[in-house]
Amino acid sequence: MNTPTALIAEDEHLLAQALQADLARAWPALKVLATVGDGASAVKQALALQPDVLFFDIRMPGMTGLEAAAELAEQWPTQGPQARAFPALVFVTAYDQYAVQAFEAQAVDYLLKPVQAARLQKTIEKLQLALAKPESPAINFEATLGQLRGLLAGATGPSTAAPLRVIQASVGSTIRMVPVDDVLCFEAADKYVRVLTAEREYLIRTPLKELQEQIDATVFWQIHRGTVVRALAIEAVTRDEAGKTFLSLRGLKEKFVVSRLYAHLFKAM
């Protein structure tokens, strides 16, 4: 077996160093390829270095560890000559009871800071076992996608707000009342959310996450981090040679990218 490799993403320099030192003591064979301090660099370095194990801090500047993992899953090469097994994920967090509950529920490994030697040992044993007898990479990847989906859904939280019926969008100096029943798609764009109906497009400032808490998830499906579409308006879902999935909506010319996390929604019956 090759030397196992790892990537550490942690914004606090001392803690990153300490984790690396602890790992060197408890798992001398493991080679830490790099240490990065933010989510975007974590994705970039993970793609470049293709390590076996990822230690991702949850709270990082720019992108959370969870978002970084989802983004990495999106871009990870699963086909062709560069295809490799998706790395094993270990999340690191100081304190977040909700996150910890979610990790337990999704059977995702995690470490609590300050990292205790005994707990780290357990994680290492689990990782060694997983690396020693790898299951089929495809099955593994599907399982990871499922876990990330579960974690991301948990991060949004259950909806407590009253269901939204009308979108109030400002167009110039007037406020247009757009019935949610007319909306085909919500798409996050920079600091706005595009609201698409068959006739026209509106821009609103309410973040997509907030909107999602107020609309019915069985009516509007999430197909990408930044895209939610009306399920009944979906016309066709196609897959190109590169493995990317696209979706078209009745009444709209635009094509929408379906992320790998949500591609499981579209399987032939």
Place this chain on the structure above:
Amino acid sequence: MKIDWLVKLRHFLQTTAFCLAIAGLHLAFKPNMSYDIPLVYSLSIGLTSWLLIDFGRLLFASAWESGWPAGIWGKLLPLTGIALGYVIGTSMGDWWFGWSTWAGASRQQLFLSVLVSVVIGIIITYYFYSAQKGKYLERKVGEATRLATEARLKLLETQLEPHMLFNTLANLRVLIGTDPQRAQDMLDRIVAYLRATLTASRATSHPLAREFDRLRDYLELMSVRMGPRMHYVLDLPPDLADQNIPTLLLQPLVENSIKHGLEPKVEGGTITVRALRDGQRLTLQVSDTGVGFDSEAALSNGFGLAQVRERLTAAYADLGTVEQTSTPGQGTCILLHLPLTP
């Protein structure tokens, strides 16, 4: 408003017991009169009055929370209830026995029985009223205590934010092994910070110099954690050092600057806390070069600023004001204006 029928049943039984007692008293004074006459009249007048008053008060919106109508209606209701109860109850008694009190009794007898009914009615109403009021006040006191405890807990929770606490301890744990001197310094800061936080809810104000000391403790802790990503400037002119301000007033603002301004920014930035004399006013500035936010967008830095506003209003009424400006990508600046103490 929901009617608690169990309570109504209890009131009904209590009223009935009072009526029986009155009939019994009547019998004791006039043993030669048959028992059923005072019994029927007492029950019919008593229960009718009770029905009118106990259900009549539901008509008043002011009674829904406290249980009793406010103002003049609080007095008119029982009097009207008793008067009507007397007329209706007496008529019911008359119907039962098949005679008419109004025609048969002398004016003096009638006057006496009205007087007795009114006096007894007021006594019984007062009994119910004070029992109810006692319960209402008890509930109010409980509520106020709960709110005060909640506010204190919230303050402690924001200041002892677990994420900050555990991350700081994790850093301390590392330093113990690698740099014991720095570890000791850090621990001293943690102790000072914890002590200040835990006593902040007791002392209401302290000099600016102390406020800045506590900010330095906090910022030092954060700079161990964030390393070169965070720089800070504390600027307190010596002539303002003795000015009193509410304890840890600036703390949540500095925390916001770090949490919402610098932490999300990959390259980090600088946080500046400054005290300035501005005519007869004291200006406190907390600014950062963090990510900033779109001031038109809904602000989500909730608790910190709202709490500062509330505390300023509580301490200085209209004389304390807050100004917030922010530019996306460039940072946020908060200015507090308060009166100078002479």
